[in-house]
Amino acid sequence: MALARASALARASRARSRRRMTRARADQTGGRGAVGARGIEGATVVFVSWEWIDARASAAGARTLALVRGCVERGMRVRCVASAGGGEAQRRRLEEAGATTARAEANRGDALATAIGDEGCDCVVFDRFLAEEAHSARIRELWPRAARILDMQDSHALRRARARASAAGADAGEVVGAKPNARDLDQMREIASIARSDLALVCSPVERRWLERECGIDGKKLKTASFFEDAVDISKLSDEDFDARRGFVTIGTFMHKPNVDSVAWLRSEVWPLVRERLPDATMRVYGSYMTEAHRARFHDPRNGFELVGFAEDLNDAMSNARVLLAPLRFGAGIKGKVLDAWKCGTAVVTTPIGSEGTTPEEEFWHASTSEPIDPDHGWGGYGDVVTASEIADAAVRLHEDRETWSRARLNGAEIVNRLFSREKNVSDVLDAIEHVVTNIDTVRDDDYVGQSLWHHTERSTMYFSKWIELRETGTNT
Incomplete structure (x- = not known):
């Protein structure tokens, strides 16, 4: 001693x-x-x-x-x-x-x-x-x-x-x-x-x-x-990609509580509404630090809801899907998953929490009186949906409408280049x-x-x- x-x-x-x-x-x-x-x-x-x-x-x-x-x-x-x-x-x-x-x-x-x-x-x-x-x-x-x-x-x-x-x-x-x-x-x-x-x-x-x-x-x-972010080559975004892609994707580390909560809400309330209208749709969930407890709680391949795990190749994980679904109910900061989707030509459906910080004229917090955050107003998908039914409706619309999907992914690429240039x-x-x-x-x-x-x-x-x-x-x- x-x-x-x-x-x-x-x-x-x-x-x-x-x-x-x-x-x-x-x-x-x-x-x-x-x-x-x-x-x-x-x-x-x-x-x-x-x-x-x-x-x-x-x-x-x-x-x-x-x-x-x-x-x-x-x-x-x-x-x-x-x-x-x-x-x-x-x-x-x-x-x-x-x-x-x-x-x-x-x-x-x-x-x-x-x-x-x-x-x-x-x-x-x-x-x-x-x-x-x-x-x-x-x-x-x-x-x-x-x-x-x-x-x-x-x-x-x-x-x-x-x-x-x-x-x-x-x-x-x-x-x-x-x-x-x-x-x-x-x-x-x-x-x-x-x-x-x-x-x-x-x-x-x-x-x-x-x-x-x-x-x-x-x-x-x-x-x-x-x-x-490196610049997105917008000339490579083609409408033909619509037919080559299918399904939905989400991503985020499971060490982050907002991501786990998002997957829980997606699995329990949002996804059943999507599957009612798209019975063959698939949802692939990627993320680091995914545990067996997470798989036991969320993995449901019979209903098209698959927990894949860590994405070794982010571009490969994102580029096969038409839509990123990110129903975040809380959180802060800019969401990297949204930018990752746009870089891969994938359209996005998320809440005002998920879209925060990605609209050029955004003034403080999004409110019901704010301009819509959607493809018609220059955003890369739908970024102001708040209920499970609104999220599901936006997800189906974006997945099935070629013109809206193409406009959304073009908007997203332009936002990356304009606001997030490395x-x-x-x-x-x-x-x-x-x-x-x-x-x-x-x-x-x-x-x-x-x-x-x-x-x-x-x-x-x-x-x-x-x-x-x-x-x-x-x-x-």
């Missing part, structure tokens, strides 16, 4: 020495944050997350990997750090994209310092606010001039508020207007995380407007960072990051709320992280 305690104290002493050396280097070099006139070319950016970035498992992972690649192409040195163990395949794909990887257990200051390395960093991107809570205080202590960027992915507080509204019986049209209030704990944590950061990346323009107009976040701290969106996001990195002093001098949250009386996340480390290891680095 005494030997273990001595060993722990020795490790803590070595960690403190390394921190003092790192701070000394930071004082001498500007903490790497001063990249100067060269912009961010040659700068070091570190992506910090709980799980390994996995483009094959979710649309969020694909979006982050696209951002990693964009940083590499801009000439930045990229390092990806995750708290999870394992992940050999994911780490290999990140390294193939040009990044280096390292593991750092959460709430371990010494491990984080080792993972990032002696050279430090110019910028850190936190994957969701939980990673920012766990690691931002250590980053600030070790590399005070490194820009801290929060990548929200979606608003967790908004998603959970909508889940509560859905559970209380609201339909998808009502749920889309549900919002957390200022006393909601998830909301407080997420807003505080945004405020502590130098910049927050917001996936959906709808959420950005909400954060700025209703939550009081300074617009200078927010940057829309939706999806980064070339334009990655460049815009990196320009915003470059501005923060190269003007870090000015950014922080103007950020009164953010800097006040780093006052010692408000640094609860830092001390909570240190308490966890002390409880679990007996030392505090």
Whole structure:
């Protein structure tokens, strides 16, 4: 026992020495944050997350990997750090994209310092606010001039508020207007995380407007960072594809509650209505982390409802179907499955939750008075249906009407090219990051709320992280 305690104290002493050396280097070099006139070319950016970035498992992972690649192409040195163990395949794909990887257990200051390395960093991107809570205080202590960027992915507080509204019986049209209030704990944590950061990346323009107009976040701290998609070759979309395709498809990781709920509602209420009118129709369900419990609950091949599992080839899974069915009753952010369908020439039927953020003139939340979200109004299918019967009617209409289907898939491809261009969106996001990195002093001098949250009386996340480390290891680095 005494030997273990001595060993722990020795490790803590070595960690403190390394921190003092790192701070000394930071004082001498500007903490790497001063990249100067060269912009961010040659700068070091570190992506910090709980799980390994996995483009094959979710649309969020694909979006982050696209951002990693964009940083590499801009000439930045990229390092990806995750708290999870394992992940050999994911780490290999990140390294193939040009990044280096390292593991750092959460709430371990010494491990984080080792993972990032002696050279430090110019910028850190936190994957969701939980990673920012766990690691931002250590980053600030070790590399005070490194820009801290929060990548929200979606608003967790908004998603959970909508889940509560859905559970209380609201339909998808009502749920889309549900919002957390200022006393909601998830909301407080997420807003505080945004405020502590130098910049927050917001996936959906709808959420950005909400954060700025209703939550009081300074617009200078927010940057829309939706999806980064390669251009769709519209010339290859042919009406002849209609006869080559058949049936319906849906996709989404089963680690995400809105997706599981969507499949449950699809299986129990929507699909029987579709099969009444299309007795030979098939519904193929793809998704990562599908378990035997999910199969036992939903798989029903006799009625054309098949749980396939993980999609090894997303294009193959999507391109054989005419319609993507995504009856989401709650959720937040832009839905990657909708963009994936349009890239494959597949029309979409979804709720206002599923179509949110994909209409160019969208103003806050969709309402009954809003312009219809359908093929006649420039959308890639039907995106404002809310009841099981409305979804089934739209699904049958889109599946059976060649002209409507062709117009929908053309609209969808045009939306991808107009709103989600990889070339334009990655460049815009990196320009915003470059501005923060190269003007870090000015950014922080103007950020009164953010800097006040780093006052010692408000640094609860830092001390909570240190308490966890002390409880679990007996030392505090």
